[in-house]
Amino acid sequence: MEPESQEDSAVDAANGDTRHADKMRKKQAARTAIMATKTREQGLLIVHTGKGKGKTSAALGMVVRAIGHGMKVGVVQFVKGAMTTGEKAVFGAFPDSVEFKPMGEGFTWDTQDRARDIAVTRAAWEEVKRMISDPSYHMVLADELNIALRYDYLPLDEVLEVVSARGEMKHVIVTGRNAPEALIEAADLVTEMTMVKHPFRSGVKAQKGIEF
């Protein structure tokens, strides 16, 4: 839950504390009325896409929140595998809460072998399927699955079928640029990360804590 529509009060706020309090009182009442209509809990299909940074990071942040509330989470990474990542070290400290499977073998331009990429993707997807069908998982993250779909390494129909058949209270998060339109259609929560500025452009390399 985050602040919404505070924009219009920014100017007024400076006009005096009493007026501010009045305005905020009205906002609070309006918000309370709105929130009273939000009563359901539901497992969400969440998609993080777009060319900007933060798609995987935001999913990792959700994993952190979930395990902090005692939920069990499964994480499968479709691209990352060999490299040592910060998330690997941290999630390793919560073996009962997170099953973490970095199953990628690098980027496709590193492997240069389509048949092998498909086999690796299939193995990762089987793990995702298992976690989605196992009721003990509250949240499943399929990190960079959109990349695999973009290359047709997996049938989109199969993915849509599995995520749509998830348990009522299970959250599934799919990340990666170029999310297929049909996946966006099926999703409950979709955020596009838009790149405004990127430090690679000024010669800065991928760094610990930021990119991995």
Next chain:
Amino acid sequence: MEPESQEDSAVDAANGDTRHADKMRKKQAARTAIMATKTREQGLLIVHTGKGKGKTSAALGMVVRAIGHGMKVGVVQFVKGAMTTGEKAVFGAFPDSVEFKPMGEGFTWDTQDRARDIAVTRAAWEEVKRMISDPSYHMVLADELNIALRYDYLPLDEVLEVVSARGEMKHVIVTGRNAPEALIEAADLVTEMTMVKHPFRSGVKAQKGIEF
């Protein structure tokens, strides 16, 4: 580091494994050449803004990565405070790596007291300043600081001065919608989270693991 510009090979990839390997070989060579020009490491000023979800989550994901690499991180939350969050529980397990300060008192429409909001914001900002000037911190997250700036609870000039004077290798992350233009100007990495679909619209309430 994430896959870039794979789009154009999606169609070709289906045309055969040899052609795929050739194309990937060229991509790999091109990418290697580009990456060779990215040689510097640098402390980044990172801004997550926009109306979409994931601004705070993506910052939390970076905190996870950083502590996973043994970096020390300071986190100050300007809006959240009283509520129990998942991040609080997880970061509490890493007391030597993360100093976590949820210093907000809720949303401004809950407090309805501008003078008090300013005092709370000032106290939180003093913590951020301390962490930024303390060389033992590798990363500092000022969560929802943009909200405080939007309300003029803090002088923008002071914030710009402090973040610009940070140590050469220190990462500072600022989140919140409506990031001031001058902060975006000063930043190295800016992502705008754009809302494509939001489950609040269909009556789903804020949920554990997703919103907090």
